[in-house]
Amino acid sequence: MTEVTAPPAQGNPDRGLIAAxxxxxxxxxxxxxxxxxxxxxxxxxxxxxxxxxxxxLLLQIAPLGIVAIGQCFVMIVRGLDLSVASMMATAAVIAxxxxxxxxxxxxxxxxxxxxxxGVGLINGLLVTKRDVSPFLxxxxxxxxxxxxxxxxTQGAPSGNVPPLFRTLGSGKFDGIPFNFAxxxxxxxxxxxxxxxxxxxxxxxxxGGNPVTGRLLGIRSDLVTIVCYVLSSCLAGIAGxxxxxxxxxxxxxxGQGYELDSIVACVIGGVSLKGGRGAILxxxxxxxxxxxxxxxxxxxxxxxxxxxxxxxxxxxxxAALYARxx
Amino acid sequence: MKQExxxxxxxxxxxxxxxxxxxxxxxxxxxxxxxxxxTDRFFGCNNFLNVYEQSTDxxxxxxxxxxxxxxxxxxxxxxxxxxxxxxxxxxxxxxxxDRVLPVAALVLALGTCVGLLNAALVIGLRVHPLxxxxxxxxxxxxxxxxxxxxPVGKVPPNFNFLAYxxxxxxxxxxxxxxxxxxxxxxxxxxxxxxxxxxxxxxDDNAARLTGLPRTRVLMFVYGCSGFxxxxxxxxxVARFGVGQPYTGVNYTLASITPVILGGTALSGGKxxxxxxxxxxxxxxxxxxxxxxxxxxxxxxxxxxxxxxxLAVSVYVNRRRAV
Numbered sequence: 288m289t290e291v292t293a294p295p296a297q298g299n300p301d302r303g304l305i306a307a308x309x310x311x312x313x314x315x316x317x318x319x320x321x322x323x324x325x326x327x328x329x330x331x332x333x334x335x336x337x338x339x340x341x342x343x344l345l346l347q348i349a350p351l352g353i354v355a356i357g358q359c360f361v362m363i364v365r366g367l368d369l370s371v372a373s374m375m376a377t378a379a380v381i382a383x384x385x386x387x388x389x390x391x392x393x394x395x396x397x398x399x400x401x402x403x404x405g406v407g408l409i410n411g412l413l414v415t416k417r418d419v420s421p422f423l424x425x426x427x428x429x430x431x432x433x434x435x436x437x438x439x440t441q442g443a444p445s446g447n448v449p450p451l452f453r454t455l456g457s458g459k460f461d462g463i464p465f466n467f468a469x470x471x472x473x474x475x476x477x478x479x480x481x482x483x484x485x486x487x488x489x490x491x492x493x494g495g496n497p498v499t500g501r502l503l504g505i506r507s508d509l510v511t512i513v514c515y516v517l518s519s520c521l522a523g524i525a526g527x528x529x530x531x532x533x534x535x536x537x538x539x540x541g542q543g544y545e546l547d548s549i550v551a552c553v554i555g556g557v558s559l560k561g562g563r564g565a566i567l568x569x570x571x572x573x574x575x576x577x578x579x580x581x582x583x584x585x586x587x588x589x590x591x592x593x594x595x596x597x598x599x600x601x602x603x604x605a606a607l608y609a610r611x612x
Numbered sequence: 613m614k615q616e617x618x619x620x621x622x623x624x625x626x627x628x629x630x631x632x633x634x635x636x637x638x639x640x641x642x643x644x645x646x647x648x649x650x651t652d653r654f655f656g657c658n659n660f661l662n663v664y665e666q667s668t669d670x671x672x673x674x675x676x677x678x679x680x681x682x683x684x685x686x687x688x689x690x691x692x693x694x695x696x697x698x699x700x701x702x703x704x705x706x707x708x709x710d711r712v713l714p715v716a717a718l719v720l721a722l723g724t725c726v727g728l729l730n731a732a733l734v735i736g737l738r739v740h741p742l743x744x745x746x747x748x749x750x751x752x753x754x755x756x757x758x759x760x761x762x763p764v765g766k767v768p769p770n771f772n773f774l775a776y777x778x779x780x781x782x783x784x785x786x787x788x789x790x791x792x793x794x795x796x797x798x799x800x801x802x803x804x805x806x807x808x809x810x811x812x813x814x815d816d817n818a819a820r821l822t823g824l825p826r827t828r829v830l831m832f833v834y835g836c837s838g839f840x841x842x843x844x845x846x847x848x849v850a851r852f853g854v855g856q857p858y859t860g861v862n863y864t865l866a867s868i869t870p871v872i873l874g875g876t877a878l879s880g881g882k883x884x885x886x887x888x889x890x891x892x893x894x895x896x897x898x899x900x901x902x903x904x905x906x907x908x909x910x911x912x913x914x915x916x917x918x919x920x921x922l923a924v925s926v927y928v929n930r931r932r933a934v
Contacts, residue, residue, distance in 0.1 A: 431917035434912070550746070598747040
């Protein structure tokens with residue numbers, strides 16, 4: 288047990304206060320990190336805190352944030368979703384499979400969501416009904432999607448993304464990117480689902496202690512499957528948005544997001560062992576990753592340093608959490 | 613009468629204990645059968661030797677990966693470590709035959725050290741190996757790219773003996789990998805360290821409480837994994853004649869597939885390297901067969917995924933204790 292859970296020392300109010308402060312810092316310290324990083328960036332280069340850079344930052348955070356929300360659900364039920372990046376790229380390829388006009392947006396979204404539900408179902412069913420480890424099940428669907436995508440595009444995707452996606456992916460309204468607004472809406476919605484609904488409580492119970500869940504009569508398989516479906520659907524949406532941001536489609540839209548989203552969750556305090564986590568933490572984690580990436584670029588450091596720093600941050604953040612549990 | 617039932621029970625127990633090995637062997641036989649029926653060039657000594665030769669790299673990485681998974685961990689830094697060691701090997705040798713041996717030794721030592729560092733971080737920081745090695749992988753990939761952004765260095769022409777050389781008709785690299793695998797299998801079965809690997813994987817806490825040398829076990833398995841990556845890096849340099857900064861990328865996930873196919877549980881404590889080696893041969897056979905059948909690369913990926921799904925969902929039907 289660490290100082291966080293230790294009772295305040297007797298007869299010394301200062302110690303109690305410090306312990307309480309430490310507890311607060313441990314709980315909310317993660318939310319201080321992105322502003323701290325921003326200020327650090329601003330101290331080194333004033334341009335960093337300029338309105339346009341901050342607005343760009345929000346633009347870059349949105350897709351990862353959306354994926355991280357889904358990843359958070361899956362990780363809380365003791366899973367991992369490695370197929371999210373492949374799902375994103377598949378969504379982008381589907382988006383260009385139509386004529387490229389705004390009239391197709393509804394059918395594109397429907398096609399992507401149908402695909403995502405299918406992928407999520409495969410993941411969820413393999414994990415629950417066949418007892419396959421989440422790592423392998425989602426790895427398999429990742430490769431499966433990649434194979435179908437390559438076969439479909441013959442390695443060189445072509446076609447255009449409807450202009451509406453471009454607006455949603457890269458447009459801004461008074462400096463606030465549209466995609467960030469979408470992230471806010473989705474985050475609020477899923478915050479309510481996870482932290483304020485009966486379903487959310489079931490998610491935590493299934494992840495925290497499956498036996499308890501079973502004894503309480505919770506259909507844990509169903510809860511788990513829904514989490515995987517959510518993750519795939521959110522990845523599909525993020526893929527559409529990212530394809531609009533990138534402007535062109537290749538087979539690798541979203542590459543690296545599977546690991547980045549897991550890392551965002553871990554930094555944000557979602558437990559790899561399941562049963563613990565929060566939407567806001569996952570979002571803060573996503574923000575930290577993107578701020579670091581942005582700072583490295585802005586300071587003109589080589590891209591290699593960015594990869595090294597990201598690796599170090601992953602380990603350090605996880606180490607800080609491990610000490611506390 | 614009683615003895616008979618005993619023998620029957622023993623036989624049944626043996627079947628249950630080795631069900632995953634038998635499963636892979638059955639799959640291998642099935643692939644061979646399909647191959648023999650569909651193409652006449654598939655079923656023959658020459659082709660099988662080719663398959664054996666092509667399995668070298670995957671075998672070398674997967675043996676170490678099996679050990680880390682047996683302890684309930686995982687090593688996700690293998691891809692980057694392979695890239696790093698292959699770049700360093702060809703960059704430092706740079707065509708000079710005199711440097712081959714010292715550089716090879718240096719690279720193998722470096723790989724082992726990276727593995728030891730992984731273990732030290734896992735133990736010291738008390739962080740899940742998944743995260744430690746993922747972070748280490750990113751750091752190593754960054755370092756590799758700092759060293760070389762593209763293909764780097766060259767090796768003396770006869771260095772490719774490691775990849776294409778044959779001794780008494782047996783491919784050298786693949787045979788080294790198979791011998792290593794048998795060595796590790798014996799170690800797992802007969803040495804205290806081997807038993808301790810299973811103990812740590814089965815119940816880390818119990819292992820700690822009974823005073824097993826957990827530190828030594830983890831140092832050993834991650835060290836082995838690092839060594840295997842360095843060996844793979846050297847082998848790839850021998851095969852391609854040059855080190856490339858992204859040459860190892862696919863091995864991170866690819867090295868896990870044969871381990872699972874061979875019946876090693878991702879939760880640790882169950883399985884072994886012989887199953888992994890058979891898993892490697894199965895994968896190698898399948899991709900060879902698909903090449904013969906003119907299946908496009910894209911659908912080969914689909915086939916690979918389907919095999920993973922099939923294999924794992926058939927084996928893993930025994931309900932894990934929750």
